[in-house]
Amino acid sequence: MSGHTVLALRDGTCVPVRRVRAEDAEALQRLVGRSSDRSVELRFFGPLRRLSDEMARRFAEVDGEDRFALVALDPRDRGEIVGVVRYEREGDTGGAEYAALIEDRFQERGLGLGLTKYLIEAARENGIDHLYAFVMRENAGMLNLLRSLDLPERKSWQDGAERIEIDLQSGTAA
Secondary structure, three states: OOOOEEEEOOOOOEEEEEEOOHHHHHHHHHHHHHOOHHHHHHHHOOOOOOOOHHHHHHHHOOOOOOEEEEEEEEOOEEEEEEEEEEEEEOOOOOEEEEEEEEOHHHOOOOHHHHHHHHHHHHHHHOOOOEEEEEEOOOOHHHHHHHHOOOOOEEEEEEOOEEEEEEEOOOOOOO
């Protein structure tokens, strides 16, 4: 994805989407700050008062291949990020860990799914053959999102969370 694209949500809202940039670190911190304790806990597996400068920089500074992220911008204020999806390749394997955070007011509107489909396209182009995510059992939204991709998946338990692995080589996430 070069430049901006626009994602139409189920309710017709059009949300600008682009690759993350290094200067997005503070906007990512604000996204976490605006998110409910529940959303933050499901994403980071525990409470997090704020995203540290170091974590924010790490999330914002990616190489676009082994570490890749897309952000959705607030249609009313393009300086604010309302959703982020990312993957990080595991060593020199074809697998990468997937994670997402969608601001509460944009949840259940198709944003996470739309962003994830764009992320899958990029992952395939970059030679990733499977994504895996660690999901808390009570995170119904993420479990439903991954299921609705209609891609083959394998599940296992690891450290009290469900590890869901999605095969990107068969079918398309169109």
